[in-house]
Amino acid sequence: xxxxxxxxxxxxxxxxxxxxxxxxxxxxxxxxxxxxxxxxxxxxxxxxxxxxxxxxxxxxxxxxxxxxxxxxxxxxxxxxxxxxxxxxxxxxxxxxxxxxxxxxxx
Amino acid sequence: xxxxxxxxxxxxxxxxxxxxxxxxxxxxxxxxxxxxxxxxxxxxxxxxxxxxxxxxxxxxxxxxxxxxxxxxxxxxxxxxxxxxxxxxxxxxxxxxxxxxxxxxxxxxxxxxxxxxxxxxxxxxxxxxxxxxxxxxxxxxxxxxxxxxxxxxxxxxxxxxxxxxxxxxxxxxxxxxxxxxxxxxxxxxxxxxxxxxxxxxxxxxxxxxx
Numbered sequence: 001x002x003x004x005x006x007x008x009x010x011x012x013x014x015x016x017x018x019x020x021x022x023x024x025x026x027x028x029x030x031x032x033x034x035x036x037x038x039x040x041x042x043x044x045x046x047x048x049x050x051x052x053x054x055x056x057x058x059x060x061x062x063x064x065x066x067x068x069x070x071x072x073x074x075x076x077x078x079x080x081x082x083x084x085x086x087x088x089x090x091x092x093x094x095x096x097x098x099x100x101x102x103x104x105x106x
Numbered sequence: 107x108x109x110x111x112x113x114x115x116x117x118x119x120x121x122x123x124x125x126x127x128x129x130x131x132x133x134x135x136x137x138x139x140x141x142x143x144x145x146x147x148x149x150x151x152x153x154x155x156x157x158x159x160x161x162x163x164x165x166x167x168x169x170x171x172x173x174x175x176x177x178x179x180x181x182x183x184x185x186x187x188x189x190x191x192x193x194x195x196x197x198x199x200x201x202x203x204x205x206x207x208x209x210x211x212x213x214x215x216x217x218x219x220x221x222x223x224x225x226x227x228x229x230x231x232x233x234x235x236x237x238x239x240x241x242x243x244x245x246x247x248x249x250x251x252x253x254x255x256x257x258x259x260x261x262x263x264x265x266x267x268x269x270x271x272x273x274x275x276x277x278x279x280x281x282x283x284x285x286x287x288x289x290x291x292x293x294x295x296x297x298x299x300x301x302x303x304x305x306x307x308x309x310x311x312x313x314x315x
Contacts, residue, residue, distance in 0.1 A: 004118060004121065007121070008121045008124075008125070011121075011125055012125060012128060013129060015129055015132070016128070016132075019129075019132035019133075019136070021130075022132075022136055022275050023132070023135070023136055023139070026136055026139040026140055027139070028144065029143050030139060030143050030146075033143050033146040033147055033150065034146065036146075036147075036150045037146060037150050037299070039152070040150055040153050040154050040157065041153075044157040044161060044309075045309075060154060064145070066274065068150065068151055068154045068233055069154075069228075069229055069232040069233055070155075070157070070158045070229070071158040071159075071161060071162065071225060071229070072158075072161070073161030073162065073164060073165040074165055075165065075168065077161075077164060077308050077309050078308075086254045086287065090208075092169070092172070095210060096203070096206045096207065096210060097206075101207075
């Protein structure tokens with residue numbers, strides 16, 4: 001009887017430990033995926049990045065998970081209002097100045 | 107002996123059965139979570155792709171609308187020039203500005219036309235999403251220029267209201283599809299052609315979760 005008991009314990013315990021480790025890894029990945037989801041909406045709509053995601057204008061990345069290639073627009077979707085975009089205006093005026101100096105059709 | 111053997115055998119069978127239940131339940135729960143992670147992962151990539159491409163449209167449309175607004179303002183101000191002779195030296199300057207704005211608007215629209223499909227496919231390939239994607243485009247035209255005799259003000263860019271249906275990025279998801287389209291608070295209900303002058307272009311999303 002004792003031999004069977006030891007046999008059962010020795011089989012079940014590693015299975016439970018391996019399962020628990022595996023479950024923990026999946027749980028971490030699930031949390032990271034949800035963080036990614038939040039970060040994607042944050043980057044495009046509110047110009048915010050949430051931990052543990054690393055955000056740049058070309059890439060969203062979580063270490064040890066994966067990265068997603070993106071193209072971040074110059075202005076986030078929820079940041080609107082035409083009269084207070086001084087950077088945007090300066091940029092446009094710079095391009096306008098170049099455009100008036102040279103004719104692209106020549 | 108036979109009794110013991112049977113008892114031992116039945117314990118072993120029972121134990122094997124219990125171990126099987128434990129292993130199956132652990133693997134089952136983990137595989138459910140694993141599949142859920144895969145679905146969210148695909149959805150994240152699809153969302154990022156849709157927002158990136160739609161972002162290019164929104165960015166361009168915002169700038170085109172802003173230039174429309176400036177051209178309209180300049181047109182209104184230029185109409186005052188004959189009544190204020192002191193402003194006459196400004197005619198050449200204003201002409202150059204309007205010409206520059208018109209060229210910049212044209213370049214923005216050409217860039218969008220060529221870059222949007224390329225960006226779409228590039229991001230689909232790099233993020234390992236389904237290829238090829240759907241068509242996305244919009245029709246636009248320029249209004250006739252306004253001739254003020256002493257100067258010509260370029261016409262505004264007009265956009266067909268079909269834009270709200272044709273500029274949509276779609277994905278066939280693992281459970282249900284998802285889609286992102288351009289949206290505009292002012293012109294959402296518009297029929298036919300309209301000339302946007304407000305930078306209120308936005309994105310409307312419809313996805314699985």
